[in-house]
Amino acid sequence: MEAGRRTGGPNAVRNTLPGSVTGPVVQAGAVHELHLNTRWKPVVPAQLPPPPSALPGRDRELAELDRCRATPGRLPLAVLSGPGGIGKTALALRWLHRIRTDCSDGQLYVDLAASDPAGPVPPDKVLQWFLHALGVPPEDIPDEQPEREAIFRSLTADRALALLLDNAASAAQVRPLLPATVTGVVVVTSRWRLNGLAMHGARFVEVGPLGPAESTAVLAEVIGPERVAAEPNAAERLVSVCGGVPLALTLVAARLRTRPRRPLTREATALAERADLLRLSTEDDPALRAAFDSSYESLPPAAARLYRLCGLYPGGRVRADVLAAVTGEALGDVEEGLDELVDANLLAEGPDDHLRCHDLLRAHAREVARRDCPEPERAAAARALVEWHLDMLVRADIVLHPHRWRVGPRYARLAAEAPAFPDARAALRWLEHEQQAMWAALREAAAWGWSDLVWQFCEALWGFFTHHQHYTEWIQVHEEFGVPAAQRRGHRLAEVRLRGQLAFALAKVHRYPDAARENEKALRLAKAEGHEPSIASALSQLGRVARGLGDLTTAIEHYRAAARLQDRLGIPRGVALCRRRIGEVLVELGRVDEAVVELEAAARIMVEVGDPVQHARALVRLGTLHGRQGRAEEARRLLHTALATVRDLGSPHHTAEVLAALGELAADGGDPVTARDALTEAVALYAAAENPRAGALAARLRELP
Structure with a gap:
């Protein structure tokens, strides 16, 4: 047969199609001669590798893949993107095998080798393989790519084929391989996002880490559920170390399977350092490091530098403005480089202005920073990141606690600048949002041996701690990092400050002997330094310990001594704190009239100095006292005034304190419904902070009718 014949003139074209064929025939433009030989027998290829044996979960991603087939009249094209080792290929195979009965004309598969040292497989080579798989003899496959594309489209037109284009390097590599069918399906996997395929109607599915339950199921599938059940805590640690990365999980599980005893x-302990996990490999699977290296090595220089900085960034959430501030680069340039990392799936977009760096990728980024950056350059970058976070922490603490005297050298400088936050609520919200980075920055400073920064972090975290009061971490950080750092620097006033902060938390968890020891050391050091504000603080803290031990007379003596000293020093807020505490002890002693005088004075002074939180706390004590004396209406008024203040600030600890008082007032007044609501919320807030009051209030809840 003959088609597309045009005669005459120097540019005459004559396209011929010799032989008889079945199926559609296309006009191929200036291809000149397109031979479809009658020897080409229809072939139903079955090239998909077997489905994975252990890949539970992934319900969200599977649903996304199902949706890509929901639009009639368009080729279902799905792009699975994610970092190396995240399970893109396994997910694609699982889904394609699930729908294989709908693809009656067969399946084609190719590894496009995006990360191969020799370079990605060119499309013309892939087309040669595909044409052969579809029944075209090697001698009939044309040499030129356009001709191969034309035949491929002809052979795939309207056929129910499934194609898995695995490990693609770019959209340009994929486009020539798209079939001319709307009844089949194409899945592309890549470490890059391949945004250029959007014009072909692609549905983009980000493949992230597995959740804890899914990860545990993978482990159990490979090593057996009985081993997981026998050591559930160790299994949980292994899952945590692997960070939900399927390649890491399967590497660990494979090693455990070959070591049944x-x-x-032991395995969890050995892998606690993620660098060890990066080195793991099996005969069939490459090491995680190799998977991550290939992505890193393909980055342009600016993006590669930012990736190394991500390894030094405190915590797993990265901000463009922080990187711009510490590098001195324009924000737009930094954002452009971070976009490169997102496209390479080395960072993931978060729900806010942060980007997320997976723990294993962060470990890899830190490793390549050690490998590719001289230590002075790396240390300077790490310190700049840590100091940025310390400066912001100090700025927030200044707004949260404007009346507190400080030891840290940054306070005077930063207090002279315009406030970084409009009010205490905004400062607290920011700290809650950034707390992971703040704690990580403190630990980063400790790891580098920057003792001068470590103790400053501990002092500056006080404002955040007073509103959340997570005692376990606070005590650990002060005992392990803060106090030793101040001692190494020989900074006695810093040591006094941190011992006082430590003693406060120890007393709150009823470790009174330990709290007394820390306070006595702080008092001795403060006296040796002749620093009277520190002496007053230590005396007040000793009053707290005496009260906790039941020595109420000694407690009042310490509080009054501290109040007299602070009055002489002109520190009215310190005086008010002592008077409130004296009032609390007087209530316990049954000296109610004296207690009212002290509590009202404390409340009045806190208004005068502008401390709404401590004013609210004084109101809580007065409200509780009024309730015990039968003045329920006045008690409710004071307590609700206090609750409005602390709720407006968003302080969990102080909110729990007021709710507990309201719950007790309601219970005593015969209103169990209101009491239950208030006490339930208070228990939840206290429990989140590991506060011992949670247990006592929970018991009180059980007593309610």
Whole structure:
């Protein structure tokens, strides 16, 4: 047969199609001669590798893939993107095998080798493989790519084929391989986002880490559920170390499967350092490091530098403005470089202005920073990141606690600048949002041996701590990092400050002997330094310990001594704090009239100095006292005034304090419904902070009718 014949003139074209064929025939433009030989027998290829044996979960991603087939009249094209080792290929195979009965004309598969040292497989080579798989003999496959594309489209037109284009390097590599069918399906996997395929109607599915339950199921599938059940805590640690990365999970599980007597606890301990996990590999699977290296090595220089900085960034959430501030680069340039990392799936977009760096990728980024950056350059970058976070922490603490005297050298400088936050509520919200980065920055400073920064972090975290009061971490950080750092620097006043902060938390968890020891050390150091504000603080803290031990007379003596000293020093807020505490002890002693005088004075002074939180706390004590004396209406008025203040600030600890008082007032007044609501919320807030009051209030809840 003959088609597309045009005669005459120097540019005459004559396209011929010799032989008889079945199926559609296309006009191929200036291809000149397109031979479809009658020897080409229809072939139903079955090239998909077997489905993975262990890949539970992934319900969200599977649903996304199902949706890509929901639009009639368009080629279902899905792009699975994610970092190396995240399970893109396994997910694609699982889904394609699930729908294979709908693809009656077969399946084609190719590894496009995006990360191969020799370079990605060119499309013309892939087309040669595909044409052969579809029944075209090698001798009939044309040499030029356009001709191969034309035949491929002809052979795939309207056929129910499934194609898996695995490990693609770019949209340009994929486009020539798209079939001319709307009844089949194409899945592309890539470490890059391949945004250029959007014009072909692609549905983009980000493949992230597995959740804890899914990760545990993978582990159990490979090593057996009985080993996981026998050591559930160790299994949980292994899952945590692997960070939900399927390649990491399967590497660990494969090693454990070949060592059936190896305890999971031992394996978890051995892999606690993620660098060890990066080195793991099996005969069939590459090491995680190789998977991550290939992505890193393809980055342009500016993006590669930012990736190394991500390894030094405190915590797993990265901000463009912080990187711009510490590098001195324009924000737009930094954002452009971070976009490169997002496209390479080395960072993931978060729900806010942060980007997320997976723990294993962060470990890899830190490793390449050690490998590719001289230590002075790396240390300077790490310190700049840590100091940025310390400066912001100090700025927030200044707004949260404007009346507190400080030891840290940054306070005077930063207090002279315009406030970084409009009010205490905004400062607290920011700290809550950034707390992971703040704690990580403190630990980063400790890891580098920057003791001068470590103790400053501990002092500056006080404002955040007073509103959340997470005692376990606070005590650990002060004992392990803060106090030793101040001692190494020989900064006695810093040591006094941190011992006082530590003693406060120890007393709150009823470790009174330990709290007394820290306070006595702080008092001795403060006296040796002749620093009277520190002496007053230590005396007040000793009053707290005496009260906790039941020595109420000694407690009042310490509080009054501290109040007299602070009055002489002109520190009215300190005086008010002592008077409130004296009032609390007087209530316990049954000296109610004296207590009212002290509590009302404390409340009045806190209004005068502008401390709404401590004013609210004084109102709580007065409200509780009024309730005990039968003045329920006045008690409710004071307590609700206090609750409005602390709720407006968003302080969990102080909110729990007021709710507990309101719950007790309602219970005593015969209103169990209101009491239950208030006490339930208070228990939840206290429990989140590991406050011992949670247990006592929970017991009180059980007593309600």
